[in-house]
Amino acid sequence: MTLTLIPLPGIPLIQPGDDLAEIILAALQRASLQLIDGDVLVLAQKIVSKAEGRLVDLSMVIPSPRAQQLAAETAKDPRVVELILHESREIVRTRPGLIVVEHNLGFICANAGIDHSNINSPVPAGEGPGMRADEFALLLPEVPSASAANLRKKLHTVSGAQIGVLIIDSHGRAWRMGTVGMAIGFSGIPGVEDLRGTPDLFERVLQVTQVGVADELAAAASLLMGQAAEGTPVVHVRGFPYPLREGNLGELLRPKDEDLFR
Amino acid sequence: MTLTLIPLPGIPLIQPGDDLAEIILAALQRASLQLIDGDVLVLAQKIVSKAEGRLVDLSMVIPSPRAQQLAAETAKDPRVVELILHESREIVRTRPGLIVVEHNLGFICANAGIDHSNINSPVPAGEGPGMRADEFALLLPEVPSASAANLRKKLHTVSGAQIGVLIIDSHGRAWRMGTVGMAIGFSGIPGVEDLRGTPDLFERVLQVTQVGVADELAAAASLLMGQAAEGTPVVHVRGFPYPLREGNLGELLRPKDEDLFR
Numbered sequence: 001m002t003l004t005l006i007p008l009p010g011i012p013l014i015q016p017g018d019d020l021a022e023i024i025l026a027a028l029q030r031a032s033l034q035l036i037d038g039d040v041l042v043l044a045q046k047i048v049s050k051a052e053g054r055l056v057d058l059s060m061v062i063p064s065p066r067a068q069q070l071a072a073e074t075a076k077d078p079r080v081v082e083l084i085l086h087e088s089r090e091i092v093r094t095r096p097g098l099i100v101v102e103h104n105l106g107f108i109c110a111n112a113g114i115d116h117s118n119i120n121s122p123v124p125a126g127e128g129p130g131m132r133a134d135e136f137a138l139l140l141p142e143v144p145s146a147s148a149a150n151l152r153k154k155l156h157t158v159s160g161a162q163i164g165v166l167i168i169d170s171h172g173r174a175w176r177m178g179t180v181g182m183a184i185g186f187s188g189i190p191g192v193e194d195l196r197g198t199p200d201l202f203e204r205v206l207q208v209t210q211v212g213v214a215d216e217l218a219a220a221a222s223l224l225m226g227q228a229a230e231g232t233p234v235v236h237v238r239g240f241p242y243p244l245r246e247g248n249l250g251e252l253l254r255p256k257d258e259d260l261f262r
Numbered sequence: 263m264t265l266t267l268i269p270l271p272g273i274p275l276i277q278p279g280d281d282l283a284e285i286i287l288a289a290l291q292r293a294s295l296q297l298i299d300g301d302v303l304v305l306a307q308k309i310v311s312k313a314e315g316r317l318v319d320l321s322m323v324i325p326s327p328r329a330q331q332l333a334a335e336t337a338k339d340p341r342v343v344e345l346i347l348h349e350s351r352e353i354v355r356t357r358p359g360l361i362v363v364e365h366n367l368g369f370i371c372a373n374a375g376i377d378h379s380n381i382n383s384p385v386p387a388g389e390g391p392g393m394r395a396d397e398f399a400l401l402l403p404e405v406p407s408a409s410a411a412n413l414r415k416k417l418h419t420v421s422g423a424q425i426g427v428l429i430i431d432s433h434g435r436a437w438r439m440g441t442v443g444m445a446i447g448f449s450g451i452p453g454v455e456d457l458r459g460t461p462d463l464f465e466r467v468l469q470v471t472q473v474g475v476a477d478e479l480a481a482a483a484s485l486l487m488g489q490a491a492e493g494t495p496v497v498h499v500r501g502f503p504y505p506l507r508e509g510n511l512g513e514l515l516r517p518k519d520e521d522l523f524r
Contacts, residue, residue, distance in 0.1 A: 001494075003486055005265040093522040100522065108437040170473070174436040174523035175370040176444075177516050178454040178474025180481065192440040195488075211432070212440025213485065219442065220482030223475060224265055224503055226457075232263075241486055254439050260355040260362065261436035261523045 003239040005042075006031060007224045007232035014046075014233075016053035021154035024234055033236055035159040040240050041151075042221035044233035045140055045169045045184055046115065048147050054139040056083060074099055080116050080137055087112035087139060092262060105140065105184065106253045108262075110172050113140040113184070141167065144185025145249055152187045164189035164244050168218040174261055181222020183214040183252060188244050190214065191251030212252055213242050265501040267304075268293060269486045269494030276308075276495075278315035283416035286496055295498055297421040302502050303413075304483035306495035307402055307431045307446055308377065310409050316401040318345060336361055342378050342399055349374035349401060354524060367402065367446065368515045370524075372434050375402040375446070403429065406447025407511055414449045426451035426506050430480040436523055443484020445476040445514060452476065453513030455504050474514055475504050 008027035014020070024041060028034070049055075063071065063078035067085055071078035075096045088101035092108055101112050115138040141147045148165040155163060166186040170179035183191070195209035221235040256262055270289035276282070286303060290296070311317075325333065325340035329347055333340035337358045347353075350363035354370055363374050377400040403409045410427040417425060428448040432441035445453065457471035483497040518524055 001269055001486065003267040003482070005482075007263055095522060170471075173474075175516055175521060176474060176477065176514050178472050178477065178514060180474045180478050182438075209432075210440045211484075212435075212438060212442045215438065215440065216442050216481040216485045218481075219478040220265070220267075220485065222473075223478045223482065224263065252438050252440060254437055259437060260357060260360075 001239065001241060003220070003237070003241065005221055005224055006033065006236045006238075008033075008234040008236055009232070011047070011232065011234055014050040016050065016055065018051045020047065020051050021151055021158070024151075024155065025158060027234060028236065031236070035155060035161040035163055036238075037162045038238070038240065038244060039161060040164040040166055040189055040217065040237040040244075041155070042166045042168060042217065042235040042237060043148075043151075044225050044231070045113070045144065045167050046138065047233045048141045048144065048167055049115075049138050052141050052147065054141060056137050056139060058135050058137055070094070070099065076111075077116070080111070080114060083114055083137055083139065084112040087114065102256075103140070105144065106249065107171075107182075107184065109169070109182075113169055114138065140169070140184065145187060146185075148185050149187035162188070162244060164240070166214060166217060166221070168222060170222060181215075181218040181220075181225070183218045183249065185249055186214055186247065188246060189217070189240070190242055190245050190247040191249060192247075193242050214247065214252060263501065263503060265482070265499070265503065267483060267486055268295065268498045268500075270295075270496040270498055271494070273309070273494065273496055276312040278312065278317065280313045282309065282313050283413055283420070286413075286417065287420060289496060290498065293498070297417060297423040297425055298500075299424045300500070300502065300506060301423060302426040302428055302451055302479065302499040302506075303417070304428045304430060304479065304497040304499060305410075305413075306487050306493070307375070307406065307429050308400065309495045310403045310406065310429055311377075311400050314403050314409065316403060318399050318401060320397050320399055332356070332361065338373075339378070342373070342376060345376055345399055345401065346374040349376065364518075365402070367406065368511065369433075369444075369446065371431070371444075375431055376400065402431065402446065407449060408447075410447050411449035424450070424506060426502070428476060428479060428483070430484060432484060443477075443480040443482075443487070445480045445511065447511055448476055448509065450506050450508060451479070451502070452504055452507050452509040453511060454509075476509065476514060 058079045061079040061082050063082040067082035068078045071081040090102040093100040144167040148167050152165040168181045169184045171182040191214045193211045193213045224235050320341045323341040325344040329344035330340045333343040352364040355362040406429040414427040430443045431446045433444040453476045455473050455475045486497050
């Protein structure tokens, strides 16, 4: 039993409308990798968002009074705050530079996962790179699990393999420093594996052991995704040790009324 | 660049006083693995705790009035609650069955990491397995980072390789369901890698990107550690993509006064 993670080489900068399935299949070929049953592909949310055109021109965003007030309180760009509010169900905590929300997708994250620091903006040819980069923000994919399912279907059609697709983002955490890769949507893999009922070493039944396996895999793949120039936004995983099944993000989301830290 | 994780086969049930370095070297040999510079060994805390004799006979524990009261409030064994209080600096939250604490080691975790469900109790020969298992609890290693450093030194002496050693536990989390592997002590690996200052795609300097790489590695290795009968408590890692250095657990612990979720 070996778990192997390989970042796919040569993934180009992604533009709106790009076909990620095609791009990944080409990269797999470059890496001499053939998809087989049980493989999982892990994608950084950024390339999915870009392919889906989730780049927002900030000059088109009119901040509401509420966004302006929250921006003043948190020392953030009011246009970005407007987007954060739009992408969120609820504000959980704020402090200067940070707005922790319950995202429309159901999970808790900072700034609604909106990336305003490292955007591949659609700069017209002839302009220097990055000249307008600050004027754009990148939202999360609208429904990452649907993006994952769509990609999985295309890759299955070409390869014939039963694979999983996992889309991840880097999340900060309560209590601990440093971001870790976290699942924001997936298709064909379990979210939480419930080990309740597995006999332990004494053949007694364990009380409860529920493992967030999709998040564990997200963290593993994240290790191989530099966030900067050397970025490798797609990681091929072989040997994921849990049987593939049609899991869903909801398995990983703690209901608000059972959460001691909301 | 490939990250490979291999659970070491044939690790026996660990007893107090066992030499983990010897046991791991034998298991590496069985797996035909030779340690090389940059390798990391990830250990489940349970085997470190057992080797260090952190098993407590609950019949010897006299719960204090405070422990008895908290046990009544949380429907837990008062003797286990006494141990939880002893191992902790502060109680963070409680609910039936659960006491979330700041452990003496500095991190937030449930029930002070004390395992009362799946203990390899020192049953005398002749008795059936598990007959007395409920009467014991297993505390975390006293200083996991020191345990890791000690093991690393021994493995370095034998192998000559510059390696890292990481000790992990399964932690529940705010907001999300399912436990994930989390670093509780290590030697020779970074805790948080600070990517501030890395130029992004536009050669601007990123605002801030701090990655909890030790926790990401903990989660990755945890994927391969079944918690039950098939347990594989040691995982060999090759290809950890960050340079090894002498990191420390403190890098991963958010100071209380900067924590929005205490």
